[in-house]
């Protein structure tokens with residue numbers, strides 16, 4: 056059966072960071088985290104209506120925005136978000152930088168679980184802070200877990216006041232369980248560490264997995280955490296630049312608000328607002344079809360690797376469209392693999408070390424594309440890595 060997600064949409068020449076950053080016109084980009092799918096029809100319609108209006112002045116975020124967001128998170132994730140807790144902004148990365156500005160002082164260390172999304176490192180560095188790594192444990196079964204003893208010891212360090220949690224986790228694909236989040240939260244509470252939970256991938260769990268917002272695990276976690284959310288990954292609207300910070304504590308919210316406003320870049324654009332409302336109001340069934348398609352893509356990668364590149368190992372994944380592939384059996388550095396795939400296979404992936412030293416020997420492959428394109432990428436990989 057064909058799917059709407061099987062349609063190949065040419066993106067080269069469309070001003071796409073993913074497709075237009077390379078001069079190699081034969082290259083197949085499977086790196087930066089956006090999808091090669093058209094967004095949900097309801098979003099396209101809402102944007103077309105907004106364009107047809109023809110006036111694009113400064114934006115007043117309407118009540119409908121908060122209502123759509125509130126209903127989505129209450130219904131999908133059991134997270135009751137009050138309107139006053141929400142600060143809108145242009146992206147999760149700017150949000151994290153502003154939160155770090157509000158919560159840390161230069162020279163302090165910030166806890167992260169590595170390998171992890173590369174911009175965590177840059178946001179920490181930009182605030183004059185230093186990353187403190189709680190390295191995730193890569194299990195024999197290809198499933199990642201947490202070293203809680205190490206986490207506790209590091210959270211207890213006197214210069215650690217913030218932990219950046221990635222839930223679900225990019226790049227290891229975990230959708231953290233209630234017990235894991237509970238232990239993380241208890242450790243952080245014991246040591247006065249505020250958890251900043253980046254939940255940008257929350258809507259991209261595989262169909263048989265559930266996202267658990269960190270703030271919903273215990274009442275105390277809600278009060279002692281900050282959550283970053285956006286429809287951008289799940290609905291493929293990253294270019295529209297819309298995201299939200301959820302923070303219950305009034306004083307902290309005011310500090311974060313100030314940090315966001317300090318460079319006067321706090322305003323959002325009308326397209327991001329219209330897209331978010333349409334996504335959260337009407338995008339549910341489209342999203343569920345997408346989640347099924349992405350899981351089938353993951354299965355395709357898994358089967359292909361098992362049959363054609365058996366020395367590589369695919370991480371057991373529960374969420375996100377980013378495959379994390381263990382290539383350590385090749386005895387090549389991640390950077391060397393990335394370079395060989397680009398030059399010999401015209402395939403663009405991310406080197407595992409972009410996500411920290413713990414990613415050495417791995418590559419990250421973006422699976423969010425039509426299946427025929429995915430198979431093309433996998434065949435390119437096989438040609439280069441098995442010759």
Ligand SMILES: Cc1ncc(COP(=O)(O)O)c(C=O)c1O
Pocket residue numbers: 088145146147148149172221225253255256285287293297298
């Ligand atoms: C964990 C995580 N946070 C944030 C972002 C980017 O957020 P934004 O584009 O809203 O700044 C990404 C993009 O891949 C991500 O994986």
